[in-house]
Amino acid sequence: MHESSHRNRPRNRLADETSPYLLQHAANPVDWYPWGEEALERARRENKPILLSIGYSACHWCHVMAHESFEDPASAAVMNELFVNIKVDREERPDLDRIYQIAQQMLTQRGGGWPLTMFLSPRDQRPFFGGTYFPKEARHGLPAFTDLLQRVAQFYRERGDDIAQQSAALQQAFDQLHSPPAAGDTALTTAPIRAAREQLAAAFDQQFGGFGGAPKFPHPSNIEFLLRQWRATAGADEPDLHSLFMATLTLKRMADGGIYDQLGGGFARYSVDAYWMIPHFEKMLYDNGQLLRIYAHAALATGEPLFGRVAGATADWMIRDMQSPEGGFWSALDADSEGHEGWFYVWQPDEVATLLDADDYAVFSRRFGLDRPANFEDIAWHLHVFRPEEEIAQELHIEPAEVDRRIARARQILLEARNRRVWPGRDEKVLTSWNGLAIGGLAVAARALRRADLADAASRAVDFIRQQCWRDGRLLAAFKDGRARFAAYLDDYAFLLDGVLELLQTRWRSDDLQFATELAEALLTHFEDRESGGFFFTADDHEQLMHRSRSFSDEALPAGNAIAAQVLTRLGLLLGETRYLDAAAKTLRAAWPALQHYPHAHTALLVALEEHLEPPEIVFVRGETQEAESWRDALANVYAPRRLVFAIPADASALPAAIADKKPLDETAAYVCRGVTCSAPVRSLAALVALTRS
Template structure:
């Protein structure tokens, strides 16, 4: 390699929207790869690793204020090798260096993530997030950081080695903590986690903790499952309160549908305006399932609004869905979504304006600077009574005024959309659609769910391996644990709505690929990257939930369900070993491991399975769903099926078989007898 040749910005040939956003900057950005890493090692230059994503507001700020600064760029190009990474394309790198940020600073990271690496080892020694070019509002400027890093690296070798070693030891400690486990599993952490979550609950505004406030759909799913198991009033009350307050709040887009990433306040009033496919997928499932136990019309309407938003904003015409909508438009955070109240007054008639004003309640008409962001203080039921309208009249009027606002908003300059199709996030969406199709008995949701799964199978399944992303007609990056776990989870939900041989076969193939490429045969659990992935400084097995569910938690539960469905003890054994590997974390801080706890719950109390064979008994599935919900997994296998579980082989057409744990009861040919047998095993759904 000719180390004398000056590096130039290499991002122009990339497809990632985030990388392309930095392709015209004076910084000589490189992509992560052996060429850039070798250059850093040979020239003995520290690596500046910058990780972000295209919808991130503070990534835009650092791009405009810092990386477009020619003085900063000159310093970077002279003394550093600068590598830019899209965290949605490379979640493996993001996971490793977010952990490093925590180890070095004692604080959680975020985006943009800014890390300085040793060129010889790729171990980090300085980490931060957003840096302005110059010191501003108490934030140290990158100009000063670069001078200190250069001096630190060149002169203070003892301290440099000490920090580098601190990170190395931190990674090693994480592995030791996870492996020092008591493999004697017990269900105690399940209730402990629920107790801790309810202790963190905001009993007034819903959700958990203070500002900034994330919806945390993983925690809400845990409340849902816990309530279904025990019907505890406090659990159900907080679940429904949280979903109600979020649906009314400004974290929900009342004009275009869908949810923003998080709220900046405890009231859910003012959001951070980016929208992500993954968040909306998880929340759509939350709202659909909560409707099944409450019948609350707002929940059904909110699920439908999410669906319409995703199809309008993210659909690419090939059934795969884009990943995110930017927080900014025309250089202003949230500008696309904000209103001047006088413009609303000019747009609506008197009745519509009265209804909207009642919905807003005490909300200031200028709650975002001189603008208004819609945040409803009352429900539509309460507003209808206040305005002297029936609920149907109020709903019709609301839908009309919303459509007026939407048509005006659609004429504004659109926020940037990241057009990457991410396998795992698309699988989360398929799962949400399948749940909504089952709960609402809705064919449109089912059609879109099956189309989404067909896209994953046809475009992201290559040589019996999943790919992580798809863009401009081609798949890139070998898939990660989450891609497999989320896709398996989606298939298990989809098969309960309509059995397709290709879905069951795909599910088995994914389980085998997951086992062969990710499973740790020595200690149990699944690595985030495959066994043949490029070697990195740390190979993690993620156990803790974030806004997204833990890949190990989802994989363990999916394998438990599939193990019972396919009568395959290997899958059950892998799930049990994964729980054993994670036991120290589960038992120490259970509320941080709720996806694993959902698997633990099913390990001790597997849902009842019902198999229906033949076209004449397919209609029984809806009866079972309506009465028992998710406490029963029902698979209705049509007469023309050719690929099915072994339980089916001993059945005759027009029969039903119920299985409890690993024991299957004699067949039923009468629906009333079947329903009574199920009721003897599980409690009916609360309605």
């Protein structure tokens, strides 16, 4: 499946690409092109339809289709004869993936996914037929891939008028995707926040946590939203304890489940069952950046040791297995190794029994279900918490602390043994947007867990992105093999800006504030929809595609518009910059119709709405570095999602006016700002804590 198995084959045009996913297909007998003018021009010249195949390196079914069809000379011959074949890495070109996923759903009335297989007209790249995975032989109600190819090519040759008509209707449907914004006199209220909370409660799984049934995804934005809802009411006569319960039960069940790597830390992308037991085994940087932040917040909010442990182990995994020596974070670990999904992670009980001594095995096997029937494909055991430690301690007549010690020892031994196995493939491209999520997660965890090494890792990632992916005031989206490529997207600017703002609260560097301001300016200049509000996914000088999308809803990633609105509100208050505040407000107005109809699909945007309606509190601590940071750490001991705290050394230079006027005094002092109103200097830590609690 991987390149090494095809060393002797001639290589196609993908051989010059940097994407690990495209390079996996460089030795296919398919005459693949990357997306670009060469392929599009050939399709027009020869009047051949385009077969567009979109996937990513850690995608299991992408590997299956590649192995069955793209590596098969007979299938490749049909593809080469009838189509111009284009292969796209969705992680490098989320703009293309977004357009053609929506088109696939419009054409088939079914959900999308990967691999995405679309057939496009060579004239305008509009799709006329599509689907996801197609098998080599007919099965599961799906036609054989080569039969489908013949039928699609015949349809293109014989039904040109029908295709033109459908194409015009599809374009019209795309043009209608953008609703008009709320009228100028419409008051923005908390109504969608309350409605979303009720909708999440209705979908909540009371037994296993999460929302809906199998397959079950973490939905980090929902958990963050619920934690914030509880915190907002914590001082009320009737605090919203059910929101706290929904968030913490979900986090607890995931931490006990097989979606969490019980040996190495970090989370897989989703669970195939409703119990979080058996995951789809790929591990993505974007999930882990978000979940790290939430587990760190939950550890602060509840004092639950499990949440702190999981946050720490997830951060350790990110730094140990996913951070490049240069500082940027790589993208993903594959689901497959040695041709089998999950093979790297699963165990046989006798294998574990030989590695551990009898006492440790007695505890470990009971805790993680090795004393039960196989739970992975009836042949192997995937670690998942089956029994509480207290129960095991009672049964074996030992102290709970001894159970803990034995499990920790066993984990270490098994992790070292697992590391000697054949590893799943690692996608070593650095994506700017996902690095933004990782930086934000590490910065939050550094404060919550009091771990300076996490702030170090986040700082190295910011420095890497700034050095390698920031050119002439613009970002590039991806870096691999010494090359930064692809004009960046909304998510790159918004997520990185959010990560840098979180890092500034963990460790003040004036250069980072300057970088944040430059990111915000580029975002406003090149992405803002000045007519309707909000931000387009692509820049104003991006390659022209059939649609310039603008989306407000969360998917596996929070909506770029939501994070842009959150971070522009915060940065606008920090710098006293009304243009940022206005752009955030216009984004909320643009999204208001969607917020009213489907509030629970927009929880990240609801956080922005909440901070627009009631601006967060900003605390500036000025003084000698060590003492200023100790004041900040005292405030960071509590979960206060609506507070930003910046410890700015007295000798910090190049500060913008709105911050410079919070002058350092002879001794450490703090300024507490709510909206545009700031307190007189607060000269003792006790007084500061009292003021922030009021």
